[in-house]
Amino acid sequence: MSAASVVPGADGVIPPPRPPVPSDGGDPPTANVADVRWPSGVPVADPAPPVNADVEPGRVRWDPAERRARASQSFWTAVVGVPAIFSVLRLGVEAGGELQTTLLLVANVGPVNLLAGFLTTAARLLSTGLVAVFALGAVLAVSADRLPPGARRRPLFARWADITPAWVVLASFLLALITWPLLYLPLLLPAFVAAFQLRPARLHERVVPRLLIIVALLAGYGWLMLPTLREAVQQGGEGLVLALIVVPPLLALFIAGPLPGVVIRPLASATEVAVLATLIWAAVPVISTPVLPLTVTTVGEENGPTEDVRGHVVTTDDVNMVILQEQGGVRYVPVDLVRAQVLCPSEEELPRHRLRIHDFHVEDSLLEGMGRRVRPVHRIDATCRTPG
16 A cells, blocks of 8 residues: 555545554654655644734733633742741741740740731731732732723722632632731621722612612611711810721722822832831731730739739749749749739720720721620739739
C-alpha cells in the first residue's frame, strides 16, 4: 500500500500513516509534504491567523488569566501571612523584647491559645482591612472603564475585588458585624453599599416608591439610634459619637457608582497607602495586647505579711508559679506561698463613654454584649485597683 492510499473504516476514511521510525536509532526518513495527497474525506483545518499585538517597547503584556492568578495569590498571601506575623510579634512585645523571656513564652503558650488570643483581639483589625479593601475595590472596579487611554491597568484593590467570591465579602461583613464596637457599626452601611454597588435606583424602578423605601429605611435607623442621639446631646462633648451615627447613613445614599476618570488613579494610590497606614496604626494595640490574662496573685507566709504580685501567669507546676510581671521581669513564686489570685481587667477594657444602644454599651461588640447578658460583669476586686 502506498503512502497516498487510504483505508476505509467504520467512521469514514483513515489518513495515511506516518513513516516508520528506523530501529537502528537513526533519523527517520523524510517525506516531501507536497508529494503526499490528503484524503478527500478528511477535513483540513484552516491556518491560524497571525497574532498582531500592539505592545509598547519594554512593556510585558500579561495574560488576563495570569493577572487574576497573581492578584489572587497576593490577596491570600496577605490574608494568611499577616495573622501569623502578628502572632509572633505579640510574644516578642509581651516579653519586653528580651530573648529569654520570649523563649519562655514560646515554650508555654501553645499555638491554640495563641490563635484564640489573636482571633479575639485581631479579628476586628482583620475584618476592618477586608471591609475597606472590598468597598474601595468595588468602587474602583466599576470606575476602571473611565480610565484614560494608555492607563488601562486596573487598580490593585479592584483586582482583589474581582477575584474574591461574594461569600468571602459577606463573611468579612458578618465578622465585622459581631466584632466591631456598636459605636462604629454605622460605618458598615456605606461600606456594604459600596462593596455590592447598591444604588438607590436598584430599590425600585419608579421614583416615588424608591423614595418611600429610603424614607422607611432611614426611619427604622432613626428609631434604633434616636435614644442614643438624645443621650449624647444631653451629656455634651460627644461630637464623634454624633458624627458616627448621623453621617454614615447619609453617605450610603451617594457612595455607589463610577467615579470620574481623572480621579481614579490618584484615588487608587491614595487609598492603598491610607489603608496600609491605618492598618499599621491599628495594629500597634493589637500587637501590644497581652496573650495571657492579667492577674493579681497574693503571696506570703501563713499568718504573715503578704504581697500582691500583678502580672500574667505563664505556667504552674508542682514547685513554682511563673509570673510575667506587669512592670517587667519574670518571677518564680513557690506554690506553697500562694494565698489568693484574682482576675483583673486591663486599662483598655475600661469604658470611656456612658452611652447605650438599647441596653448594649456603645463600646461593646454584639458578641461582647450578648456575653454580658448571659454572665453580667462582676465587681472589680480592690486589689486590681492597687498598682503593682
